Amino acid sequence: MNTKAASLAALLALVPFSGAHAAQASQEAAGSLADGQKVVAVTLKAANGVSARILSYGATLQALVVPDRAGKPADVLLGYDDLAGYVDHPNYFGVTVGRYANRIAGGKFTLDGKAYQLPLNEKAASLHGGGKGFDKQVWQVVSVKSGAVASVVLSHVSPDGDAGYPGTVKATVTYSLDEAGNLTIAFEATTDKPTIINMTNHAIFNLAGEGSSQGAMDHVLTIPAKAFTPIDATLIPTGELRPVAGTVFDFTQARRVADGLRDGRDQQIVYGRGYDHNFALDKGVTAQPGLAARLEDPASGRVLEVLTTEPGVQFYAGNFLDGTLVGKQGHLYRMGDGIALEPQKFPDAPNHPSFVSARVDPGKPYRHVMVYRVSTSR
Structure with missing residues (x-):
């Protein structure tokens, strides 16, 4: 069995476990970018068999494993088995999108009387940050915790003028999985200048x-x-x-x-x-x-x-x-x-x-x- 298949098989084989904590978090290497930046993967597991796997590249929700009514687990997210897929064939699968999720017409907006131009990655719009948004950055893993709620906190700094947006933005994404298998995603950001921010997760689901x-x-x-x-x-x-x-x-x-x-x-x-x-x-x-x-x-x-x-x-x-x-x-x-x-x-x-x-x-x-x-x- 190759490494990709073995990794996925291990994820799909998750079963309820016992231990001091009801939800557990673990971290492992997930590869490197061409420039040498290291990417890690964090897996959060709930006692009922639900698990989530998060990549630091794009603060991406790579997998969400959920049992069906018979207890059979399956990964319900479209995506790729490894980092290379997300880097070489980006399609927003499970990524954190920003600074601005969705479309801005012509990539243009005005704030306090000043006009800003964003990159166009669609014919008539800037979509999901304009081509090299939050989804194509390696986020820093701030913390990984097990407990009644298992969590990972990731952070990223977007400098003033990044992709045409004003203000230095310091953003965090926190993934938290509780005992019942509820996955909470909290997006937070601060800025040193007036700007626009609209962050979300772009998971694509097939519940079958x-x-x-x-x-x-x-x-x-x-x-x-x-x-x-x-x-x-x-x-x-x-x-x-x-x-x-x-x-x-x-x-x-x-x-x-x-x-x-x-x-x-x-x-x-x-x-x-x-x-x-x-x-x-x-x-x-x-x-x-x-x-x-x-x-x-x-x-x-x-x-x-x-x-x-x-x-x-x-x-x-x-x-x-x-x-x-x-x-x-x-x-x-x-x-x-x-x-x-x-x-x-x-x-x-x-x-x-x-x-x-x-x-x-x-x-x-x-x-x-x-x-x-x-x-x-x-």
């Missing part, structure tokens, strides 16, 4: 197990949002908040993803090649994480609830997975093989005064807390 032949489009989705932000042909929000009632964007009641995925009568589906839209959560901004989405795979019984303190969630149905990426265990990822649910400020918020502001000022730290809560249905 990554690479499963049936894909993820038979998953059943609920999003507690009465409105979404429609987009133009370049996938940039128009600024409108449009009611979901009577449309294929109504997930206020649980509905199979595939049911609206190919409805070309809705121009929004045509623009996104399926679902690639931000939903305005009914709860808005909250001090404590509230429900953003519930995803269920009826076949395996696995359930994922995504909670967040942020006002929006981007629902992306893997529309741009085109069969050119070979992921874990040699699986070829194609359209519909995974679903991303990314809590966030709204896309292009700096250019829409009616959207919740993404501005962060000195002395007023940025904080976003999100939770992946896993369970099984019967």
Whole structure:
């Protein structure tokens, strides 16, 4: 068995364990970049068989292993077996995105009367930080702890002017796994100048197990949002908040993803090649994480609830997975093989005064807390 397969097999073979702590954390080398920077992997294990593996490269959630209703574990995240995949074939699988998650039109925004230009890595937008964002940095591992909650804290300093953004930003990401298998991700950042920050995790899920032949489009989705932000042909929000009632964007009641995925009568589906839209959560901004989405795979019984303190969630149905990426265990990822649910400020918020502001000022730290809560249905 090769090293990649052995590593994955060991991860999938996790079983409940006994010991002084209910949740355990361990650290190991994960390889090096071409410039010699060392990358480590931290594995967090809960007593119920849930585990998470985090890479310091991109503060990336590489794997999330969850038992099904029969107790059989599977990794439910699309991604790669090793560091080289994330470096050589980046596709945002499980990464921490920033400074600004999602799209900024033309890569332009104005702050206190000064215009800023960000790199364009899409024809009409700066996406997820503009091409060399937080997802392509080696983060420093600050601490790794076992206990009632197992955790890893990672930090990164983005200098003033980095990718065109103002202010020196000191960011941390904390992954915490509790006894019940709830994975909390806390993003925090400070700045020495006014700037914009919008951080999230870009995990792409298939609750049947990554690479499963049936894909993820038979998953059943609920999003507690009465409105979404429609987009133009370049996938940039128009600024409108449009009611979901009577449309294929109504997930206020649980509905199979595939049911609206190919409805070309809705121009929004045509623009996104399926679902690639931000939903305005009914709860808005909250001090404590509230429900953003519930995803269920009826076949395996696995359930994922995504909670967040942020006002929006981007629902992306893997529309741009085109069969050119070979992921874990040699699986070829194609359209519909995974679903991303990314809590966030709204896309292009700096250019829409009616959207919740993404501005962060000195002395007023940025904080976003999100939770992946896993369970099984019967």
